[in-house]
Amino acid sequence: MNAIIVSTLLGVIMMFCSWGIKNVQAQKNIALVGLLILIFANLAHANAWYVFEYDTKGMLRFNSFGLYANTLLFSLTFIYVWLNGEEISKLSKTPADFYSLFFFILCGISILTSFDNLLMLFIGIEILSIPLYILTGADKKNMFSNEAALKYFLMGSFSTGILLLGITLIYGATGSFHLTDPVIDKLTGMAHEQMLLSAGLILLFAAMNFKVSAAPFHFWTPDVYDGAPTVFTSFMATIAKAAGIIAFINVFGSQYKALAFSWTLLLTFVIIATLLVGNIIAVFQRSVKRMLAYSSIAQAGFMLFALYGKSEIAKEGVLLYAVVYSLATIGIFAVLIKMKENSFDAFNGLSKTNPLLAFVTTIFLFSLAGIPLTGGFFAKYYMLSALLKAGAGLWLVILAVVFAAISIYYYFKIIQAMYFTTGESALGVVPKYYTNKLLIIAILLLVLGVFPNLLLNYLYF
């Protein structure tokens, strides 16, 4: 509850900062301080110190998983703003507007990690999505940004309609919006209600797939991620997507799964399609930004493995995966922002012009591909062992490893361009401190690659 209220207040404060404070650097610093306050407010809640105590009447239910996910996503946002503050400032005279939108998104995220009612799911998803539509269209004079914003908006509202129809049919069958209402158990024998409930759940499943851009509902992702300003693509592909996946786990981790429709078959189909589409199409991309969009689809497929069973290792795995994937993707996008163009050729000979930058980029790519000693390896390892623990077939694990191997091909195309292709890299001016910040993120990834428990032990406090 603390996080929801504090993030809203901070969003409003940032909105006033956009006309009260003209200094762009000061606006960024206020946003960073605000994020720290938000993290502390959330930690205070986790330690049973409620600043605002409300009876939410079963609308929200806080548990250690949701609160810890909040802390991690807020910290990732902090790292994101700390790294990309200058780039955000270039997009507008008053970047405080964007920071306030980030705070509203974080409010949506803190609802999505703790809802216990389909109404709150709907509200959370909308609070998350509506600021994202604005951020996509932030570059007002750019045609691509316009196109991406309109496409994202139309597709997003369409999927909201589907989500609402799903929720309504579930209500029609059960008479309740609560995720943990015992009424669902009694329904399993009744034909009409069962049919209504199955139809509702399938619609809800489709809409949630849409929000996390899982195939076959991924078609908007490459266009939107490609058209949006690169800084905001970085945010959408990491923090917003991770929140969507945690919401997905919250809905379908509850007892809806015990219902008689063939849930596992549906889930397996979606995950295999996601891995297939993401990895195979990424191979053929010529633009690095578009390749990263497809790679984010493929990585979402990996995170969805947590839906098979709500074991401890699945929960740990999805948090570790979200953090590691987000850090690596924020890093690689931060390098891409400094390039004058988005093609693979832009990276040619980077190891000669800026060896440190080439080195940190290599670590980010290793982590995305899941090479041991980087965080990505343990993230993939946890997800696959969660899959085995949930009783899925070994063939699915082997298939996932094969797809991870395919992903090495397109990630290593960048490494090959950096180290083994001669040429002039299209690198703009990169200040020394910027590279050092990236180096810190790379070191974090290496530490998580050796001691993943540093992150995961806190889940049990």
Add this chain to the structure above:
Amino acid sequence: MSIQYYIFFCLALFSIGVVGVLTRRNAIIVFMCIELMLNAVNLLLVAFSKMYYGMAVQNGGATTAGIDAQIFVFFIMVVAAAEVSIGLAIIVMMYRNTHSIDVNFLNRLKN
């Protein structure tokens, strides 16, 4: 009147909205069709709400049954209004750059 009529009517309305989104080319009309989908859902929620209320009254139960669906309808209206404000802003922004609101324009990112 039994609930089936309401369900079929609302699903028909929803399908008209879906078909409109998929076939129309004018961004504003696509947008109106999305609103039609949301309103079909609103209608269905109210119908279900009355159904559960009627069932509760017949069984002599609580007369607050079904009220949460009507509250849900208000939330959908508020969120739809927020979406309209953002959506129209995006459409105006696009119109300023291209002098058209045809969604066929949305194909430059493909290549």
